[in-house]
Amino acid sequence: MTEDTSLSTELEDLFFLHANSTKQYLIKLSPTAISIAPYDAQQRNQTRFIAIDDVYGCLCMKSRKNAIQCHLTLYLYTTRKTRVCSTPITKQEKLRRLRQVLTYGKFNDFESNLNEMTKWHDCITNAIYLRRNLPRDIVMTKRDKRVLVFVNPASGAGKAYRLVMEHVIGVWSESEFNHHIVITEYAGHARDYVKTIQLADWSGIILASGDGLVFEVINGLMSRSDWQEALQLPIGHIPGGSGNAFITNIIRYSKQPIMSATKNFVVQAAVLAATHQVIPFDLSVIHTCDGQRLFSFLCVEWGIIADVDCDSEKYRFLGETRFTVEAIKRILHPRVYHGYIDYIPYEDADTIVDFHQISTHATTTDFHRDLLPLDEVIPTDSTTTKWRRINGPFAHVLITSKALISKDVVASAVSTLSDGYLTLQFIRSDGPTRKNLAKTFTRISDGSHFDYNFVEWMRIRAFRLVPNDTNGNLMVDGEKVAYGPIQGEILPGIGRCMGKLPNINRTSIDI
Ligand SMILES: Nc1ncnc2c1ncn2[C@@H]1O[C@H](COP(=O)(O)OP(=O)(O)OP(=O)(O)O)[C@@H](O)[C@H]1O
Numbered sequence: 001m002t003e004d005t006s007l008s009t010e011l012e013d014l015f016f017l018h019a020n021s022t023k024q025y026l027i028k029l030s031p032t033a034i035s036i037a038p039y040d041a042q043q044r045n046q047t048r049f050i051a052i053d054d055v056y057g058c059l060c061m062k063s064r065k066n067a068i069q070c071h072l073t074l075y076l077y078t079t080r081k082t083r084v085c086s087t088p089i090t091k092q093e094k095l096r097r098l099r100q101v102l103t104y105g106k107f108n109d110f111e112s113n114l115n116e117m118t119k120w121h122d123c124i125t126n127a128i129y130l131r132r133n134l135p136r137d138i139v140m141t142k143r144d145k146r147v148l149v150f151v152n153p154a155s156g157a158g159k160a161y162r163l164v165m166e167h168v169i170g171v172w173s174e175s176e177f178n179h180h181i182v183i184t185e186y187a188g189h190a191r192d193y194v195k196t197i198q199l200a201d202w203s204g205i206i207l208a209s210g211d212g213l214v215f216e217v218i219n220g221l222m223s224r225s226d227w228q229e230a231l232q233l234p235i236g237h238i239p240g241g242s243g244n245a246f247i248t249n250i251i252r253y254s255k256q257p258i259m260s261a262t263k264n265f266v267v268q269a270a271v272l273a274a275t276h277q278v279i280p281f282d283l284s285v286i287h288t289c290d291g292q293r294l295f296s297f298l299c300v301e302w303g304i305i306a307d308v309d310c311d312s313e314k315y316r317f318l319g320e321t322r323f324t325v326e327a328i329k330r331i332l333h334p335r336v337y338h339g340y341i342d343y344i345p346y347e348d349a350d351t352i353v354d355f356h357q358i359s360t361h362a363t364t365t366d367f368h369r370d371l372l373p374l375d376e377v378i379p380t381d382s383t384t385t386k387w388r389r390i391n392g393p394f395a396h397v398l399i400t401s402k403a404l405i406s407k408d409v410v411a412s413a414v415s416t417l418s419d420g421y422l423t424l425q426f427i428r429s430d431g432p433t434r435k436n437l438a439k440t441f442t443r444i445s446d447g448s449h450f451d452y453n454f455v456e457w458m459r460i461r462a463f464r465l466v467p468n469d470t471n472g473n474l475m476v477d478g479e480k481v482a483y484g485p486i487q488g489e490i491l492p493g494i495g496r497c498m499g500k501l502p503n504i505n506r507t508s509i510d511i
Pocket residue numbers: 152153154155156157184185186187188189208209210211212213214216240241242243244478
């Protein structure tokens with residue numbers, strides 16, 4: 001990494017790199033980096049740099065070995081290139097959690113050294129805060145507010161609580177991330193809770209859970225009369241469920257590699273939450289045949305994926321593997337889904353719709369730009385309306401607003417968090433269905449199933465899906481809803497999440 005000389009250095013002083021060492025280092029802090037150079041001028045070519053973007057926390061501690069010295073510990077979460085065994089030339093990007101202890105003892109008494117280190121601590125934490133580039137409203141009113149964290153002890157295989165205690169609390173202590181934990185006591189607890197919170201008391205909401213609690217909280221916030229203000233609270237996610245699509249999409253958007261091991265994935269999400277930026281994400285409004293209006297952040301499933309999602313509930317103890325087990329069963333014994341899909345194609349000009357311009361007195365019914373009442377037939381004459389119709393029968397129907405619907409299912413590879421459209425994909429059941437489904441499920445882990453011409457897909461703005469049967473599975477964000485006609489419409493960029501902008505020029509460090 002080359003130093004950006006246009007940025008002024010804010011602090012500099014002499015440190016040891018650990019308590020026993022006698023070798024001194026000149027350490028400089030700038031708004032973007034910390035440089036560590038041997039004090040001996042002849043060794044200055046050994047200068048190393050730590051990007052502030054890689055530092056998630058910094059704490060002052062008394063040295064246990066020397067009564068007057070004070071440690072300044074930097075906590076880092078950084079990109080490193082590691083060699084992949086099978087291919088000696090290729091290097092793979094890995095995220096590593098590291099500590100760098102800087103020892104300070106310039107003064108002859110501990111208090112003076114501590115005062116100096118407190119100044120360094122404040123400057124470094126301020127530099128981290130500024131790199132987060134938070135929206136003005138949050139900077140002005142919420143800097144010292146706590147984040148409200150819901151932990152669902154029933155999530156996934158019942159592991160969310162343990163994961164939080166073992167891997168999240170430590171990261172948040174190191175980053176001095178101000179939070180308040182509520183352990184949910186019953187289904188619907190988080191929804192009830194967010195309906196009555198004082199919005200001004202909190203700087204965001206984090207769900208340590210699966211996607212079910214994310215869905216519940218979004219819908220709780222949308223049911224408030226001040227829903228517009230409520231939606232301004234950024235939502236974060238610690239993966240604790242069997243499906244953790246919300247945080248997976250957030251990390252994918254940041255262009256970080258998504259950690260495969262559960263512990264590493266949880267640490268990755270905890271660091272991201274503690275250093276988050278606020279990023280918009282798309283929601284869609286959904287009407288179900290029993291008169292409910294729901295807000296979806298992820299997908300509407302019909303056909304094989306809905307059956308896999310719903311009928312794998314009995315294998316919940318298997319965690320994420322439950323989906324694979326049920327998928328194999330369903331591919332071997334495929335079903336046919338009769339009905340039709342009406343849709344409005346998405347056009348690039350649609351992106352100009354800005355829901356934040358809706359007046360503060362607007363109700364959520366103002367969202368319905370294209371939807372008709374569910375009992376009214378949609379006219380699909382192409383000369384008079386934008387609506388189009390696709391007739392079944394189908395084997396697979398999926399409508400998504402994000403790229404991934406679970407950690408290893410890339411439903412639509414090009415989608416981001418807020419691109420202003422839904423992606424409709426389907427497979428008709430008039431071909432070799434078993435073979436087509438097997439091929440699709442083999443390649444859906446990276447989204448390349450779209451390369452098959454039997455997987456039809458398109459970008460849409462609104463849809464109505466009408467099954468002919470009266471019984472079956474329809475899922476919204478993994479939650480089962482009433483079976484029957486269902487419709488929805490995209491609400492571009494209306495939500496805010498705790499994410500990270502992709503940092504294309506990000507440089508790894510070497511310490
Ligand atoms: N203490 C609790 N006891 C029982 N159910 C709870 C409790 N707290 C929350 N719930 C409910 O558990 C449901 C599922 O939650 P969550 O999404 O966190 O886990 P999951 O189902 O394992 O994950 P996924 O939805 O990804 O499969 C939610 O609808 C939520 O209301």
